[in-house]
Amino acid sequence: MFKNELATDKAEQTRRAIFEAALALFREKGFDATTMQEVAVRAGVAKGAAYYYFPGKEAIIQAYYEAVQRSHEQMCGAAFVTDKSLKSRLKVAMHSKFDLVREDRKLLGVVFRYTGEPENPLSCLGKGTAEIRERSVRVFEDAVAVEPLPKDLMRLLPLALWALQMGLLVMFLYDGSKEQQRTRKLADGALDLTLKLLVLVKLPILRPVRSKLLALLTEAELL
Amino acid sequence: MFKNELATDKAEQTRRAIFEAALALFREKGFDATTMQEVAVRAGVAKGAAYYYFPGKEAIIQAYYEAVQRSHEQMCGAAFVTDKSLKSRLKVAMHSKFDLVREDRKLLGVVFRYTGEPENPLSCLGKGTAEIRERSVRVFEDAVAVEPLPKDLMRLLPLALWALQMGLLVMFLYDGSKEQQRTRKLADGALDLTLKLLVLVKLPILRPVRSKLLALLTEAELL
DNA sequence: CTATAAATTTGAACCGGTTCAAAAAAAGTT
DNA sequence: AACTTTTTTTGAACCGGTTCAAATTTATAG
Numbered sequence: 001m002f003k004n005e006l007a008t009d010k011a012e013q014t015r016r017a018i019f020e021a022a023l024a025l026f027r028e029k030g031f032d033a034t035t036m037q038e039v040a041v042r043a044g045v046a047k048g049a050a051y052y053y054f055p056g057k058e059a060i061i062q063a064y065y066e067a068v069q070r071s072h073e074q075m076c077g078a079a080f081v082t083d084k085s086l087k088s089r090l091k092v093a094m095h096s097k098f099d100l101v102r103e104d105r106k107l108l109g110v111v112f113r114y115t116g117e118p119e120n121p122l123s124c125l126g127k128g129t130a131e132i133r134e135r136s137v138r139v140f141e142d143a144v145a146v147e148p149l150p151k152d153l154m155r156l157l158p159l160a161l162w163a164l165q166m167g168l169l170v171m172f173l174y175d176g177s178k179e180q181q182r183t184r185k186l187a188d189g190a191l192d193l194t195l196k197l198l199v200l201v202k203l204p205i206l207r208p209v210r211s212k213l214l215a216l217l218t219e220a221e222l223l
Numbered sequence: 224m225f226k227n228e229l230a231t232d233k234a235e236q237t238r239r240a241i242f243e244a245a246l247a248l249f250r251e252k253g254f255d256a257t258t259m260q261e262v263a264v265r266a267g268v269a270k271g272a273a274y275y276y277f278p279g280k281e282a283i284i285q286a287y288y289e290a291v292q293r294s295h296e297q298m299c300g301a302a303f304v305t306d307k308s309l310k311s312r313l314k315v316a317m318h319s320k321f322d323l324v325r326e327d328r329k330l331l332g333v334v335f336r337y338t339g340e341p342e343n344p345l346s347c348l349g350k351g352t353a354e355i356r357e358r359s360v361r362v363f364e365d366a367v368a369v370e371p372l373p374k375d376l377m378r379l380l381p382l383a384l385w386a387l388q389m390g391l392l393v394m395f396l397y398d399g400s401k402e403q404q405r406t407r408k409l410a411d412g413a414l415d416l417t418l419k420l421l422v423l424v425k426l427p428i429l430r431p432v433r434s435k436l437l438a439l440l441t442e443a444e445l446l
Numbered sequence: 447c448t449a450t451a452a453a454t455t456t457g458a459a460c461c462g463g464t465t466c467a468a469a470a471a472a473a474g475t476t
Numbered sequence: 477a478a479c480t481t482t483t484t485t486t487g488a489a490c491c492g493g494t495t496c497a498a499a500t501t502t503a504t505a506g
Contacts, residue, residue: 010472
């Protein structure tokens with residue numbers, strides 16, 4: 001993804017200039033309405049230069065999302081040091097991501113553009129994004145780590161929470177309510193419900209359902 | 224979406240030629256690798272002609288998906304006449320859609336391309352696709368109609384099943400197992416589990432969870 | 447059968463993402 | 477410093493989706 005290796009100061013500066021120019025323009029006019037020409041001009045480089053640093057226009061969005069993820073990890077990491085309540089940690093994990101992308105709903109949708117195309121390196125579910133996806137899941141692993149749980153649930157829960165977050169992020173993009181209150185409330189409600197289920201799931205009546213579910217997901221290689 | 228109105232025989236024939244040429248090429252070489260030029264040539268028309276019938280390249284995929292949906296409705300409609308078992312009806316609804324798109328996994332992914340972009344008329348969650356989405360949900364409404372259920376569940380269940388189908392369709396695209404057995408089994412398992420939950424959900428212990436969930440989704444305007 | 451209007455078809459031109467060979471700049475070598 | 481190699485930058489050219497004004501065909505009216 002990155003041209004991380006062997007980047008001199010100057011090169012890194014150019015990369016930054018292109019990245020920031022692109023981001024600013026994407027925010028102003030939207031992704032599709034922004035041309036690479038404009039990006040280059042604002043960054044003060046030639047049109048082709050951007051392609052030395054990014055494999056394509058969408059790759060800039062990918063880089064943006066990686067930056068968001070990095071911030072998310074830092075925010076959650078910091079919060080988790082002091083906050084030891086499971087519920088509160090989960091809410092921090094969800095809402096801090098919303099906070100980070102709040103102003104960028106126009107951009108963020110592009111992250112999902114190749115969801116249905118497994119071969120595309122930018123597919124948010126594909127091989128090309130495996131690393132960042134693992135990091136996203138890890139945030140929830142860390143969040144849940146305060147709670148003693150059976151091993152199978154320890155594995156299922158973070159993944160389920162990550163999936164919930166992905167779904168809520170899509171809803172966030174569509175949410176026309178003021179400051180996306182609708183999605184925020186749904187997130188809170190979904191987390192409360194999850195915690196309730198976490199208690200219920202220990203009940204004997206639900207024993208077969210639980211083990212069935214786990215077997216199912218394991219067989220489907222989703223776990 | 225369609226140029227349904229005022230299509231003469233000949234025009235309809237041209238439209239068909241373009242549609243079929245495009246589909247064949249998409250299947251052979253994939254969506255992105257197929258150029259509109261090639262489509263036009265195979266259809267025996269000028270490049271620009273396609274744009275008289277379809278607003279753009281992706282719109283052809285949209286038309287394809289509408290055809291799939293039409294077939295799906297017919298297949299399910301026919302099956303539901305005789306089949307009155309809820310479980311069996313749900314499996315028909317799921318698997319028949321898989322059957323319909325089995326050979327078209329390369330194309331189908333494009334349907335999801337604008338999932339994250341609410342304004343895009345091709346977004347599979349947006350305004351522009353509301354009608355076809357309603358029809359997709361209606362299939363599950365019909366499937367479930369044999370089961371006497373409280374009104375709130377009658378509303379929730381078909382939507383949940385539609386969402387499940389969307390999720391499974393994405394998985395279907397990624398599924399490298401032979402004939403997508405993995406996804407097929409997960410679908411069966413998920414449906415079995417759903418039916419189990421449908422029984423459990425009447426239990427008093429789950430009363431608060433159930434009403435909480437319904438309230439939540441209603442408030443989020445998802446129901 | 448004209449004449450007129452509407453629908454269909456064409457192909458050239460536009461636009462913007464992407465490629466690439468060559469130039470320029472920077473780093474490394476002797 | 478002079479030369480070589482590598483990194484960075486450039487800009488022209490390519491490619492393919494899309495637009496559109498003009499041409500052609502078809503339908504409708506008189």
